[in-house]
Amino acid sequence: MKSETLPDPQHVIEQVAHKVRQLLEHDASGHDWWHIERVRHVALQLAQKEGADAFVVELAALLHDIGDWKNQTDGQDRGAELSRVWLEEFGLSPETVQHVADIIEGISFKGAGVATEMPTLEGKCVQDADRLDAIGAIGIGRAFAFGGSRGRPMHDPEVKPELHQSFEDYKRKSGATLNHFTEKLLLLKERMQTPSGRVWAEQRHQFTEEFYNRFLAEWDSRDMA
Ligand code: ADP
Numbered sequence: 018m019k020s021e022t023l024p025d026p027q028h029v030i031e032q033v034a035h036k037v038r039q040l041l042e043h044d045a046s047g048h049d050w051w052h053i054e055r056v057r058h059v060a061l062q063l064a065q066k067e068g069a070d071a072f073v074v075e076l077a078a079l080l081h082d083i084g085d086w087k088n089q090t091d092g093q094d095r096g097a098e099l100s101r102v103w104l105e106e107f108g109l110s111p112e113t114v115q116h117v118a119d120i121i122e123g124i125s126f127k128g129a130g131v132a133t134e135m136p137t138l139e140g141k142c143v144q145d146a147d148r149l150d151a152i153g154a155i156g157i158g159r160a161f162a163f164g165g166s167r168g169r170p171m172h173d174p175e176v177k178p179e180l181h182q183s184f185e186d187y188k189r190k191s192g193a194t195l196n197h198f199t200e201k202l203l204l205l206k207e208r209m210q211t212p213s214g215r216v217w218a219e220q221r222h223q224f225t226e227e228f229y230n231r232f233l234a235e236w237d238s239r240d241m242a
Pocket residue numbers: 046047048082085087147148150151156159160161163164193194197
């Protein structure tokens with residue numbers, strides 16, 4: 018009779034981390050390995066504070082960006098699908114595989130500016146951690162690195178929203194990185210889903226806001242009054 022052996026969680030985590038690192042090592046779109054590593058550690062801290070399942074949280078954090086559309090040539094996000102294939106190979110329970118894949122599917126969905134909220138506590142921890150990495154000193158660094166990788170200017174003072182037909186038109190024509198602050202980064206604090214994530218975001222938000230205001234003050238030489 019074939020004996021059922023449960024996979025060792027630590028072994029699974031190490032193997033998954035190794036595969037993700039190989040895949041994302043050279044990414045310059047803001048999803049490099051160190052983004053994953055930071056999200057992993059913040060998500061685990063949130064999981065501990067919130068009482069979430071640390072194994073599911075760590076797996077989902079490691080896998081959350083493997084299929085990001087910005088890295089794909091065909092525009093399709095295959096993150097959830099790919100995660101399911103990888104995790105099934107380790108013999109994890111179908112429930113665990115499904116839970117992790119659902120989190121990745123939810124995080125990847127970015128259509129029409131709709132903020133997808135996570136149904137499970139584990140998903141909320143991973144999504145909060147991902148959002149926390151988009152604000153604060155690191156988030157600011159990532160935004161300018163992303164803009165640079167697309168050849169975008171930091172700021173374009175001549176582009177005014179009211180001169181364009183629609184907000185979509187404005188976004189398409191300007192594309193300066195500083196716009197990303199008002200479009201997304203400064204709104205993330207309100208979208209945190211766990212109490213500890215909200216507290217954490219508060220400090221990073223304040224720093225981001227201060228940076229934004231100082232950037233514009235220096236741009237207009239208003240900082241040396
Ligand atoms: P996430 O890791 O949260 O899935 P995204 O895929 O939305 O993030 O973006 C990756 C990084 O690039 C984030 O730090 C994000 O703030 C930044 N970024 C995304 N779009 C823009 C943009 N239009 N301008 C500047 N930075 C951007």
